Amino acid sequence: MTYSAGNIILATDYNGFASTTVGANVDSIWGTGSTNSGYGQSTTLGTVAAASTVTATNWSALCSRITSIAAHTGTAITTRTSPVASNLISILAALNTDLTNCNTNRGNAVSSGTEYKTWTGSSAKTTNTGSGTSAWLITFTHTVTFATADAARYFFNAGGIIKCAFSKTSTGLPADAEWNDLAGTLAGQIYITGGAQTINGVSYTGTTKINGTGTPNTLATTTGWYALTGTPVTIYQQNADTSPYTGQYIRIQASATSTVLTLTTTWVDPGGPAANSVITGGTDTASPFTTFGTAPATVVTYIPPETTNLTATWGTPTVAASVA
Numbered sequence: 001m002t003y004s005a006g007n008i009i010l011a012t013d014y015n016g017f018a019s020t021t022v023g024a025n026v027d028s029i030w031g032t033g034s035t036n037s038g039y040g041q042s043t044t045l046g047t048v049a050a051a052s053t054v055t056a057t058n059w060s061a062l063c064s065r066i067t068s069i070a071a072h073t074g075t076a077i078t079t080r081t082s083p084v085a086s087n088l089i090s091i092l093a094a095l096n097t098d099l100t101n102c103n104t105n106r107g108n109a110v111s112s113g114t115e116y117k118t119w120t121g122s123s124a125k126t127t128n129t130g131s132g133t134s135a136w137l138i139t140f141t142h143t144v145t146f147a148t149a150d151a152a153r154y155f156f157n158a159g160g161i162i163k164c165a166f167s168k169t170s171t172g173l174p175a176d177a178e179w180n181d182l183a184g185t186l187a188g189q190i191y192i193t194g195g196a197q198t199i200n201g202v203s204y205t206g207t208t209k210i211n212g213t214g215t216p217n218t219l220a221t222t223t224g225w226y227a228l229t230g231t232p233v234t235i236y237q238q239n240a241d242t243s244p245y246t247g248q249y250i251r252i253q254a255s256a257t258s259t260v261l262t263l264t265t266t267w268v269d270p271g272g273p274a275a276n277s278v279i280t281g282g283t284d285t286a287s288p289f290t291t292f293g294t295a296p297a298t299v300v301t302y303i304p305p306e307t308t309n310l311t312a313t314w315g316t317p318t319v320a321a322s323v324a
Helices: 011-020 026-030 056-073 095-104 149-157 176-186
Strands: 136-145 161-167 189-192 197-199 202-204 207-210 233-239 249-256 260-269 297-303 318-323
Touching: 011 026, 011 056, 011 095, 026 056, 026 095, 056 095, 136 297, 161 176, 161 260, 176 233, 176 249, 189 233, 202 207, 207 233, 260 297, 297 318
Parallel strands: none
Antiparallel strands: 136 260, 136 318, 161 189, 161 297, 189 207, 197 202, 233 249, 249 260
């Protein structure tokens, strides 16, 4: 690239920054992009014909877009005044460095949108589960569905987060106390992002556990949206911590197509030494979510990207829940 002090600014210089440099250009971050790059914003820059003049308007748009990306990602950039019409266009200091840093930080977001807490179907098991000391399981299935493959990409690229939370507070049977401890104290919440991203000041790795006092038996920290396939993989398992219940666990398995994330959460009692492994049901956890009922529940919600600097090109994903 000829872009340096003392040289004439060519269309190829501008075009590289705006749209053509492989791996780091404004349009690949701001526009459609591919895989983990692209927010889907419509106001892309395009290119200037090779024989045409690069105008102050072109450069001003480029500066404005870099500023918007920096504002969304929390990237520190050089303070500069955008060129204006009729003025001589000068080299803009550190432009390549600023764009490179914005590209590196493109998955980060300084803030988030409002948590979406609505689903169809059931997220709680309101009837008792188990019989004597026999093995049992409860299966919670949640699907998060995006309108298109690109909408899913934009959601995760711009800082969208999927959240899984657990609860059980019903009492009355011997096994209830340990399950209440497992779901309400040990487990915490599990967050799924596109990959390693800093969102609203929190570092996420792909699959991230927040809160909860338990040390997971399994936590697939680097398995985010982009690591998932159609084959379910275990991203989280937390076992109970008190004998004779240590064989009991909560496990999340995740799989994905280009438009659907499927989370299958099993609460498992392998049976055996416990005098009575039956647990009580309780009251439902209703949608839209405000608070948990008392019954065993797994709730999946999501936190969309912010819309101060971006428009919601990811649409409104839907959540469907079932329990068996």
